[in-house]
Amino acid sequence: MTxxxxxxxxCLSSGAGGNDDSIQIGISLPLTGDFSEPGKGVRRGYExxxxxxxxxxxxxxxxxxxxxxxxxSNADRVAADYEKLINQDGADLVFGPFSTRLVIPAAQxxxxxxxxxxxxxxxxxxxxxxxxDNLFYAAPAVAEDHxxxxxxxxxxxxxxxxxxxxxxxxxxxxxxxxxxYGLKGKLEAGGIRTVVDEVYPPNTTDFGSIAAKIAxxxxxxxxxxxxxxxxxxxxxxxxxxxxxxxxxxFSTAPTNPEFAKAIGEQTExxxxxxxxxxDANFPSNKEFVEHxxxxxxxxxxxxxxxxxxxxxxxxxxxxxxxxxxPAPDCQRRLIDWLHHNEVDxxxxxxxxxxxxxxxxxxxIQQYVGGRIRIVLPAETKEADLxxxxxxx
Amino acid sequence: xxxxxxxxxxxxxxxxxxxxxxxxxxxxxxFGVMRVVMLAxxxxxxxxxxxxxxxxxxxxxxxxxxxxxxxxxxxxxxVLMQRLLISRLRPATLTMMSVxxxxxxxxxxxxxxxxxxxxxxxxxxxxxxxxDIRFFGASVPVVKLIAFGLAAVSLASLYVLLKKTRxxxxxxxxxxxxxxxxxxxINTGRIAGYGFGLGLATAAIGGTALALDSTIYPSLHWHWIxxxxxxxVVGGLGSVPGAAIAAMVLGLGQSLLQLPLGTTWAQTVFYVxxxxxxxxxxxxxxxxRLAQRF
Numbered sequence: 001m002t003x004x005x006x007x008x009x010x011c012l013s014s015g016a017g018g019n020d021d022s023i024q025i026g027i028s029l030p031l032t033g034d035f036s037e038p039g040k041g042v043r044r045g046y047e048x049x050x051x052x053x054x055x056x057x058x059x060x061x062x063x064x065x066x067x068x069x070x071x072x073s074n075a076d077r078v079a080a081d082y083e084k085l086i087n088q089d090g091a092d093l094v095f096g097p098f099s100t101r102l103v104i105p106a107a108q109x110x111x112x113x114x115x116x117x118x119x120x121x122x123x124x125x126x127x128x129x130x131x132x133d134n135l136f137y138a139a140p141a142v143a144e145d146h147x148x149x150x151x152x153x154x155x156x157x158x159x160x161x162x163x164x165x166x167x168x169x170x171x172x173x174x175x176x177x178x179x180x181y182g183l184k185g186k187l188e189a190g191g192i193r194t195v196v197d198e199v200y201p202p203n204t205t206d207f208g209s210i211a212a213k214i215a216x217x218x219x220x221x222x223x224x225x226x227x228x229x230x231x232x233x234x235x236x237x238x239x240x241x242x243x244x245x246x247x248x249x250f251s252t253a254p255t256n257p258e259f260a261k262a263i264g265e266q267t268e269x270x271x272x273x274x275x276x277x278x279d280a281n282f283p284s285n286k287e288f289v290e291h292x293x294x295x296x297x298x299x300x301x302x303x304x305x306x307x308x309x310x311x312x313x314x315x316x317x318x319x320x321x322x323x324x325x326p327a328p329d330c331q332r333r334l335i336d337w338l339h340h341n342e343v344d345x346x347x348x349x350x351x352x353x354x355x356x357x358x359x360x361x362x363x364i365q366q367y368v369g370g371r372i373r374i375v376l377p378a379e380t381k382e383a384d385l386x387x388x389x390x391x392x
Numbered sequence: 393x394x395x396x397x398x399x400x401x402x403x404x405x406x407x408x409x410x411x412x413x414x415x416x417x418x419x420x421x422x423f424g425v426m427r428v429v430m431l432a433x434x435x436x437x438x439x440x441x442x443x444x445x446x447x448x449x450x451x452x453x454x455x456x457x458x459x460x461x462x463x464x465x466x467x468x469x470x471v472l473m474q475r476l477l478i479s480r481l482r483p484a485t486l487t488m489m490s491v492x493x494x495x496x497x498x499x500x501x502x503x504x505x506x507x508x509x510x511x512x513x514x515x516x517x518x519x520x521x522x523x524d525i526r527f528f529g530a531s532v533p534v535v536k537l538i539a540f541g542l543a544a545v546s547l548a549s550l551y552v553l554l555k556k557t558r559x560x561x562x563x564x565x566x567x568x569x570x571x572x573x574x575x576x577x578i579n580t581g582r583i584a585g586y587g588f589g590l591g592l593a594t595a596a597i598g599g600t601a602l603a604l605d606s607t608i609y610p611s612l613h614w615h616w617i618x619x620x621x622x623x624x625v626v627g628g629l630g631s632v633p634g635a636a637i638a639a640m641v642l643g644l645g646q647s648l649l650q651l652p653l654g655t656t657w658a659q660t661v662f663y664v665x666x667x668x669x670x671x672x673x674x675x676x677x678x679x680x681r682l683a684q685r686f
Binding site for chain 1 (some may be wrong): 394396397400401405407408441510511512513514515517521522523524529533534535536556604605606607609611612614616646647650653656658659679
């Protein structure tokens with residue numbers, strides 16, 4: 001591998017990239033296939049960021065131009081795409097794709113070429129134990145830390161109010177399971193007993209039996225390590241069995257605008273970690289929401305925000321270091337700068353450990369009075385945590 | 393494991409089995425009548441589910457009313473599909489080529505759904521979607537009960553249709569021995585078209601039943617085709633009662649095995665049953681003598 005990358009680096013320094021006026025940014029995204037919905041969201045976020053930067057004179061006085069390829073949600077293809085972007089298309093910089101499964105092979109290619117690799121969607125723990133020193137996740141927290149504020153709030157409750165038992169149901173997916181197990185570990189350490197621990201495959205269509213186990217356990221707290229459709233199906237299956245927990249938390253689904261349409265009025269009190277809210281008062285967020293809404297006629301979601309954040313993180317490094325070209329020296333300086341600095345973004349201040357893991361936690365949102373409100377942590381909350389939750 | 397959990401799982405298993413029976417009925421019919429492996433059946437289920445959802449969103453009426461349109465529509469589409477596409481395949485390679493043809497149709501339906509309704513996950517929001525009826529301490533979800541009722545009525549009607557009507561006799565004759573049926577004056581081509589239409593009409597009902605209690609998205613059909621194929625093989629290809637019994641056994645099995653084994657292993661019950669059937673009793677455990685000829 002080393003000799004191959006040396007040979008390729010040789011190609012690069014004499015290659016097409018870096019000498020013209022614009023900054024070429026190479027990206028591969030799942031625009032078709034399993035991850036096409038979030039993939040398209042990430043594309044909108046990247047396009048909005050590039051448009052915004054160009055409307056303000058570009059980066060280092062140079063226009064940014066995006067080259068976006070479709071990897072069809074395919075891990076083999078994503079690697080070939082980044083090879084092509086770096087090697088043939090002369091990309092000066094690369095941005096990451098969507099989904100852990102695509103981020104890992106893409107990051108490996110970027111690493112082989114010595115490229116900085118900032119990505120909007122690698123929340124699972126396994127992204128950070130592959131030995132990538134060029135990777136940075138442009139979001140507040142990895143999956144295991146999503147529920148940290150909730151764990152702290154539960155453990156701080158007076159004994160009379162604190163849930164005593166918890167039921168966990170998680171999809172067999174590194175991200176979804178990571179969120180639930182992050183909370184499980186902390187609550188178990190705090191003495192909250194686990195009474196159900198179910199893992200189900202992504203193609204599960206029937207949630208009746210899982211719901212039956214949870215309902216039978218009468219757990220005070222139910223935690224779903226979920227994506228979208230499984231959370232909705234599980235919540236309805238739990239309601240159909242007449243189960244009323246004092247607290248219910250599900251990852252991903254409640255942040256989706258379709259969620260309330262699917263569940264109806266019984267969303268009240270449901271908790272969820274979220275990496276982004278358009279209402280957040282971080283300094284650059286207002287411009288982002290305005291520019292994005294102007295371009296796409298609707299406010300941005302988390303995928304779009306993470307893409308924009310990726311742009312912000314790379315731009316901060318480029319401006320600080322003063323270069324944006326594929327030469328190993330420039331890329332190394334960009335990587336080093338991010339390892340030692342903090343960046344102000346639309347999801348708050350971001351800094352990373354040596355593996356590229358962000359040092360933060362997600363906000364915790366809750367449906368209160370039919371609206372999504374941030375309830376934790378105390379310093380950014382828009383409403384008080386409602387506990388116990390109203391019947392669903 | 394408590395007694396109430398066992399009873400609850402039993403109730404859910406029976407309801408699930410009923411739904412599986414309805415979803416699989418059409419598949420076994422196509423194979424019985426024409427030796428067609430219809431990979432697009434579950435795609436038609438999802439299409440019907442989308443139509444039920446769209447009907448509900450547009451009119452605000454109960455999605456069950458969409459059946460008045462989708463059942464005749466799907467019947468007509470089935471007849472046309474058989475007459476225009478399936479009947480043109482060469483008899484010698486029919487089974488194999490039907491796999492390719494219906495695979496393509498499934499892809500077309502999936503793509504069209506994505507194009508028209510986008511990949512966004514949809515769910516029909518019903519006033520009774522979270523309601524339940526108590527039964528000896530177990531909960532019987534109302535939507536699952538409705539789906540079960542639809543399955544029971546549809547399968548009973550199908551059974552009566554096949555057993556008691558002249559068309560049913562002609563269809564069964566076509567299933568049992570096509571050449572002999574032709575000799576006694578049955579227009580087997582037309583009967584096959586109607587048989588295919590009947591299969592797709594069950595997909596309209598099944599898809600609507602599915603939409604009552606599932607989140608739907610264009611690629612969902614791939615999750616269904618495997619278990620449904622397993623059901624019709626275990627039940628005996630071409631046998632509607634066989635498919636119904638196999639669906640009930642496997643649905644109950646899945647629901648009960650989930651208690652000791654968890655969801656992942658419980659789902660493998662379909663494939664274990666499929667392997668066991670092919671190994672021990674290739675013509676299926678609960679029905680048709682058909683498979684012996686193949």
